[in-house]
Amino acid sequence: MDNNQSKKCCCCEESDEQKYAKIEKVIEEYKGKEGCLIQILHYAQGIFGYLPLELQEFIAKKLDIPLSEVSGVVSFYSFFSTQPRGENTIRVCLGTACYVRGGKKIVDKLKEILDIDVGDTTKDRKFTLEVMRCIGACGLAPAISINDKVYKQVNPDKLNSILEEYY
Amino acid sequence: MINLTINNKKVQAKEGMTILEAAKENNIIIPQLCYLEGVHQIGSCRICVVEVEGARTLQSSCMVKVREGMVVRTNTKKVREARKVIYELMLSDHPRNCLNCARSHDCEFQKLGELLQIEDFRFEGERSKTYIDDSSPSIVRDTSKCILCRRCVTVCNEIQGIGVMNAQNRGFKTVIGPPEDLPLNSVNCSNCGQCVMVCPVGALQEKSAVDKVWDALYDGKKRVVIQTAPAIRAALGEEFDYEPGNLVTGKMVQALRDIGFDDVFDTNFAADLTIMEEGTEFLTRVTDALKLKKETKLPMITSCSPGWIKYVEHAFPEKLGHLSTCKSPHMMLGALAKSFYADKVGVKPEDVYVVSVMPCTAKKYEITRPEMNSTGYPDVDAVLTTRELARMIKDAGIDFKTLGDSEFDNPLGLSTGAADIFATTGGVMEAALRTVYEIVTGREIPFDNLHVTPIVGFEKIKEAEVLIENPLPEYGFLDGVNVKVAVTSGLSGAKKLMEEIANGTSPYHFIEVMGCPGGCISGGGQPRPTNNYVREKRLQAIYKEDENKTIRKSHENPFIKKIYEDYLEKPLGHKSHKYLHTHYTKRGIFNEHLKDK
Numbered sequence A: 001m002d003n004n005q006s007k008k009c010c011c012c013e014e015s016d017e018q019k020y021a022k023i024e025k026v027i028e029e030y031k032g033k034e035g036c037l038i039q040i041l042h043y044a045q046g047i048f049g050y051l052p053l054e055l056q057e058f059i060a061k062k063l064d065i066p067l068s069e070v071s072g073v074v075s076f077y078s079f080f081s082t083q084p085r086g087e088n089t090i091r092v093c094l095g096t097a098c099y100v101r102g103g104k105k106i107v108d109k110l111k112e113i114l115d116i117d118v119g120d121t122t123k124d125r126k127f128t129l130e131v132m133r134c135i136g137a138c139g140l141a142p143a144i145s146i147n148d149k150v151y152k153q154v155n156p157d158k159l160n161s162i163l164e165e166y167y
Numbered sequence B: 001m002i003n004l005t006i007n008n009k010k011v012q013a014k015e016g017m018t019i020l021e022a023a024k025e026n027n028i029i030i031p032q033l034c035y036l037e038g039v040h041q042i043g044s045c046r047i048c049v050v051e052v053e054g055a056r057t058l059q060s061s062c063m064v065k066v067r068e069g070m071v072v073r074t075n076t077k078k079v080r081e082a083r084k085v086i087y088e089l090m091l092s093d094h095p096r097n098c099l100n101c102a103r104s105h106d107c108e109f110q111k112l113g114e115l116l117q118i119e120d121f122r123f124e125g126e127r128s129k130t131y132i133d134d135s136s137p138s139i140v141r142d143t144s145k146c147i148l149c150r151r152c153v154t155v156c157n158e159i160q161g162i163g164v165m166n167a168q169n170r171g172f173k174t175v176i177g178p179p180e181d182l183p184l185n186s187v188n189c190s191n192c193g194q195c196v197m198v199c200p201v202g203a204l205q206e207k208s209a210v211d212k213v214w215d216a217l218y219d220g221k222k223r224v225v226i227q228t229a230p231a232i233r234a235a236l237g238e239e240f241d242y243e244p245g246n247l248v249t250g251k252m253v254q255a256l257r258d259i260g261f262d263d264v265f266d267t268n269f270a271a272d273l274t275i276m277e278e279g280t281e282f283l284t285r286v287t288d289a290l291k292l293k294k295e296t297k298l299p300m301i302t303s304c305s306p307g308w309i310k311y312v313e314h315a316f317p318e319k320l321g322h323l324s325t326c327k328s329p330h331m332m333l334g335a336l337a338k339s340f341y342a343d344k345v346g347v348k349p350e351d352v353y354v355v356s357v358m359p360c361t362a363k364k365y366e367i368t369r370p371e372m373n374s375t376g377y378p379d380v381d382a383v384l385t386t387r388e389l390a391r392m393i394k395d396a397g398i399d400f401k402t403l404g405d406s407e408f409d410n411p412l413g414l415s416t417g418a419a420d421i422f423a424t425t426g427g428v429m430e431a432a433l434r435t436v437y438e439i440v441t442g443r444e445i446p447f448d449n450l451h452v453t454p455i456v457g458f459e460k461i462k463e464a465e466v467l468i469e470n471p472l473p474e475y476g477f478l479d480g481v482n483v484k485v486a487v488t489s490g491l492s493g494a495k496k497l498m499e500e501i502a503n504g505t506s507p508y509h510f511i512e513v514m515g516c517p518g519g520c521i522s523g524g525g526q527p528r529p530t531n532n533y534v535r536e537k538r539l540q541a542i543y544k545e546d547e548n549k550t551i552r553k554s555h556e557n558p559f560i561k562k563i564y565e566d567y568l569e570k571p572l573g574h575k576s577h578k579y580l581h582t583h584y585t586k587r588g589i590f591n592e593h594l595k596d597k
Helices: A002-013 A016-030 A036-048 A053-063 A067-076 A096-100 A103-114 A156-164 B019-025 B077-092 B108-116 B151-159 B194-198 B210-218 B236-240 B249-259 B267-290 B306-315 B317-322 B329-345 B362-366 B386-395 B417-423 B427-441 B473-478 B491-502 B532-547 B558-568 B574-580
Strands: A088-093 A127-132 A144-146 A149-151 B002-006 B009-013 B049-052 B071-073 B139-142 B166-168 B175-177 B204-206 B223-228 B263-266 B352-358 B382-385 B461-467 B482-489 B510-514
Touching: A016 A036, A016 A053, A036 A053, A036 A067, A053 A067, A067 B166, A088 A103, A096 A103, A103 A127, A103 A156, B002 B019, B009 B019, B049 B077, B077 B108, B151 B166, B151 B194, B194 B204, B210 B223, B210 B352, B210 B382, B210 B386, B223 B249, B223 B267, B223 B329, B236 B386, B249 B263, B249 B386, B263 B267, B263 B329, B267 B329, B267 B417, B267 B427, B267 B473, B267 B558, B267 B574, B306 B317, B306 B362, B306 B491, B306 B510, B317 B491, B329 B352, B329 B558, B329 B574, B352 B362, B352 B386, B362 B382, B382 B386, B417 B427, B417 B532, B427 B461, B427 B473, B427 B482, B427 B510, B461 B491, B482 B491, B491 B510, B558 B574
Parallel strands: A088 A127, B002 B071, B223 B263, B223 B352, B352 B382, B482 B510
Antiparallel strands: A088 A144, A144 A149, B002 B009, B049 B071, B139 B204, B166 B175, B461 B482
């Protein structure tokens, strides 16, 4: 997790120009190869954290393909995000085990505390809230993860204290 | 040849054919929906499924190629039930308000329902959200009616090479449209309407101007002038059950009189005028380049097709200097109707209401361009497509087939054969060459029957060379010059020619571009279907119209000579600039507005 955060910090220090230059280099490398768009989008999301329309336009222009094709791929795969992402990603497990042990209540409580919907990011860019199916920790249900750390047997009352760790 | 069995009948098919094509060749009809011959074959709807012996599942016949010894069945219980369920599932997410849909009785989805004898709605479930995008002046999108066949995606991406529309999102939430739900008027849509032409349902339609036109006709104060593009006369008949290729010029004019239009003019007149202006502009540029050694932009490119203009403004904003500054013919005629003609009949320009019947949806956009108001009022007030005009004629209670022939009104109604061929790819170039060659050499263009054959037909990019020998003294500098021209229709060909200009390798002096494949005869506002067969028939009709005229060169049109004497003075003169010429706008590659980044 520490490693992950330090990467992000370094990224924040980069200017947009530097990020675009990096992406342009990748595009030059992949351009013309079959299926290159997804590779480029992965890389671009890695650099920017998300794929705003302006960035999609940049990629479409460099690859000489329609913007609607790029946005079609971005909107098809749930991995890609067009919204800025928070510093930390909270994922609430809604796999069968977590669901029956109250995963849904955790989602509702988090939505209330953070004042956002699933898929959105808090105004202070601290958290992005997502749900997922089964993180492979069924014995710990209901489970949530924040970045790479898994929290076990979470109940809605514990959430405030968990989130405090990240402020 | 491949031998196979379809429905117990031994048949033969060419190698590489699909089962659907092989069946059709042998008079066996397989129901289909998304398939569009020669254009769209991706098997997205699955309606055309058949049983193939040895195959684990049903196969979509538009995708699977014939094989030696193949045994196919198209009407077994299993096939018929599957086809019906596929249809019913599509129907379960369709609005089913056919009575107030403009495509009713002309809807491929509705016709298929009749064929499959669907009697009740077995499946009820969630419906796709209705999102009506009427932001564009040309095209209205209704996402709830879309059946996700993706024909529009194919024509917009592959044939036109623009790609304004693609599938967005996934599964039930899939929408065919621009990125991130952007409205059509905010993106790089050319408004060509080829998507409207292929849409099997009412999801993509032209924005109707019919009510506006009726209102103008009912307004006692307005003098309502109508003009028709050359391509209408070769296609309108199809809306009244004539075979494709029937010219209905005379009946069309009579119908317009019967509806109540005050003046029935011919856009062809302005096509002849375009040749005078554009031909002179071309000669000026060539003189600047070759004689005066002045900086000028060659090749010059035609500007009659507003879809093409919008495309080039987005895709090549730095190359707009290559475009002829001529307005498209119907805009010229509109401007003259509100100036020259309004003067002549003593009506104020604001009381003249100009309607254009066009084969084109982009013309609906063109009249909204803010610079198109040379009299201080819009040059043209409303554009009707061929389809809309047919609806008006029917609505007015006119029995089209029994009408007699009538002639266009003068002075803006007489035209030459050169104007007729504006309707088809290669036509504007041929018309221009007929006049320009004669101005330069004093002789007729040296082609059989005046047809510049290398640029006739539906090939994507066509080229011709015209060697200038023994010109008139004034054009002595052109002696021995081989004038190179290129013609393309459909925007993917235009892209190729523009790329050559952008990288400095274009060998041409003059290029004609029409935005729709085949030219205006297959414009986005023409009767459906417009396929290769229909296109060919309309093309033949247009050339016939040209050949039947006694005058076939624009500069010989007596009314053109007269309007220069009485009003415009000379091509590219002061009045011409005011009423007949225009300028262009740089736009963003993917956006309506140019951004610096």
